[in-house]
Amino acid sequence: MASTDVDQLEELPGHPEHGTPRRTRPRRRRRGFLAGLIGVVGELMITAGVLLGLFVVWQLWWTDVEANSYQAQVLEDWRGQGDVVDAPPQAGEPRTDPPPLPTVGGEGDVMGTLHVPRLGPDYEYSIAEGVSLGPVLNQGYIGHYPDTQLPGEVGNFATAAHRQSYGAPYREIEQIVVGDSLIVETADAYLVYEVVGSEVVHPSQVEVIAPVPGEPGVAPTERMITLTTCHPLFSAAERWITYGQFQHWVDKNDGMPAELLELQEGR
Amino acid sequence: MYGALWRVLPGPAWFRVIVLLLLAVAAVYVCFTWLFPQIAPYMPFNETTIEGAP
Numbered sequence: 001m002a003s004t005d006v007d008q009l010e011e012l013p014g015h016p017e018h019g020t021p022r023r024t025r026p027r028r029r030r031r032g033f034l035a036g037l038i039g040v041v042g043e044l045m046i047t048a049g050v051l052l053g054l055f056v057v058w059q060l061w062w063t064d065v066e067a068n069s070y071q072a073q074v075l076e077d078w079r080g081q082g083d084v085v086d087a088p089p090q091a092g093e094p095r096t097d098p099p100p101l102p103t104v105g106g107e108g109d110v111m112g113t114l115h116v117p118r119l120g121p122d123y124e125y126s127i128a129e130g131v132s133l134g135p136v137l138n139q140g141y142i143g144h145y146p147d148t149q150l151p152g153e154v155g156n157f158a159t160a161a162h163r164q165s166y167g168a169p170y171r172e173i174e175q176i177v178v179g180d181s182l183i184v185e186t187a188d189a190y191l192v193y194e195v196v197g198s199e200v201v202h203p204s205q206v207e208v209i210a211p212v213p214g215e216p217g218v219a220p221t222e223r224m225i226t227l228t229t230c231h232p233l234f235s236a237a238e239r240w241i242t243y244g245q246f247q248h249w250v251d252k253n254d255g256m257p258a259e260l261l262e263l264q265e266g267r
Numbered sequence: 268m269y270g271a272l273w274r275v276l277p278g279p280a281w282f283r284v285i286v287l288l289l290l291a292v293a294a295v296y297v298c299f300t301w302l303f304p305q306i307a308p309y310m311p312f313n314e315t316t317i318e319g320a321p
Contacts, residue, residue, distance in 0.1 A: 043268045054295060058303045059310070131316045133308060145316070160316040170315070206317050229315045236314035 059165050067140030067167030074126050074141075078110045084187045085252035089264070092255030094192070094248035099152035102186040104144075108135045112151060112186040114142055114159075114169070118176050121263045125169040127151075127184070131160045140167030148209050148226075151184040152191045152249065155220040158209035163229040163240070170229035173198075173240055181259045182225055182244045190257045193225045193244030200231050200238050208241045222246065 078084060102111040107130035116123045130136045131143035142161040149155030161169040176182075182193040201208055208228065211220035223246030231240035250257045256264075276283040307313060 039270075040268050051298070054298055055303055055306075058299050059307065062299055063307075133313065137315060138307075138313075143316075162313070162315055165313070201317075203314065203317055208317060228317055230312070234312050236312050239315075239317055 063138070063165045064167055067138070071126060071140040071167055074110060074139075075113065075124065078113070078126060081187070087190070087252040087254075087256050089261065090255040091258045091261050092190070092250035092252075094250060094257070096248050099189050099191055099249035100186070101150045101152055104129050104150060107132065107146075108139070108141070110141075111144065112184055115183040115185060115260055116176060116180070117183070117259050117263045118180045119172050121266070124185075125161070125167070127159065137162055138166045140169070142169050145209050149211065149220075149223075151186060151225070152189070152223060152246070154223055155211035156209055156213055156224045156226055157184070158226040158228065160228045163231070164233055170227060170240075173227060173229055173242055176227075176242055181247075181257075182227075183257060183260055184225065185252075188252050190250040190252065190260065192247045192249065192257050192259065193223075194247050196243050196245045198240065198242040201241055203236065203239055205239070208239075213241075213243055 079086070104111050107128075109129050110126045111129060112127050113124050114127055125140070125142050127144055128136050128139075128141035129144050129146060131145050136143040137160065140162075142159050144150075145158040145160065148158035151157045163170050163173065176195055176198070178195050178197060180195045182195060184191040184193070199208075207214050207216045209226055210216040210218075212218040212222070213224055213226055225244040225246070227242040227244075229240050230236050231238040248257075255261070272287070273283060276286055278286075
């Protein structure tokens with residue numbers, strides 16, 4: 001198309017310096033053969049580049065958009081369930097007797113939410129059963145490793161979530177430091193854990209989700225929580241692990257944990 | 268390749284531009300809703316769990 005335009009221009013009177021029609025004809029045939037081939041290859045490469053760019057946009061931006069809007073709905077639906085208590089905005093009494101355990105359904109069923117005061121008053125993500133990508137993690141949930149204990153149970157409540165893309169619940173996991181609270185909200189209780197450490201491990205180190213983290217086969221006496229996600233960002237070479245230990249729990253009929261209450265009042 | 272597409276399309280230039288824009292939007296839509304979700308699991312950076320877990 002472009003070459004035709006140029007040739008027409010060249011054949012116009014008043015532009016003889018661009019060459020005579022006699023010179024143009026063989027040049028056109030050669031360009032048609034070589035440039036045509038190179039042109040198609042070039043266009044294919046540009047197309048591949050655009051597709052790769054689009055994939056990056058989709059992965060880094062669109063999956064977040066989709067997961068966040070889905071999760072907003074999930075949270076609303078969960079709070080609307082009849083058995084989920086609406087805690088009054090007052091400090092509830094911290095209790096250290098065995099807390100009530102949430103009921104757990106099949107893969108993708110919501111058992112509660114996670115609050116991390118360090119990450120702001122709005123930090124709340126739904127926790128669902130299972131850690132498979134499609135039905136759980138890619139929907140923006142925090143996933144519960146099915147073979148590990150439940151929140152509040154003696155042993156290890158182990159979870160996984162994305163660190164980038166798909167809502168990325170554990171995006172800022174590196175900012176959670178020792179002494180911070182991890183608050184699991186179930187239908188009828190708030191379970192307050194305190195962060196006791198974090199580490200970077202190889203993806204094959206399954207002992208981090210053992211009932212006693214790091215010591216597989218040992219009978220647990222403590223109630224622990226473990227967060228696992230990928231490390232470093234945009235890589236799956238290693239895993240970031242954060243551990244928490246159970247401190248106390250608050251009955252939702254009684255109120256909220258002081259940690260959460262002062263955070264929500266301060267906003 | 269794209270030149271051939273341009274020549275195959277009927278109508279004046281502004282009409283062809285609109286048709287091509289619609290085709291581009293359709294291509295992006297198919298990529299976002301079908302193609303990319305299909306290939307994402309094969310990307311190496313989406314693993315967050317430790318091995319041995321399902």
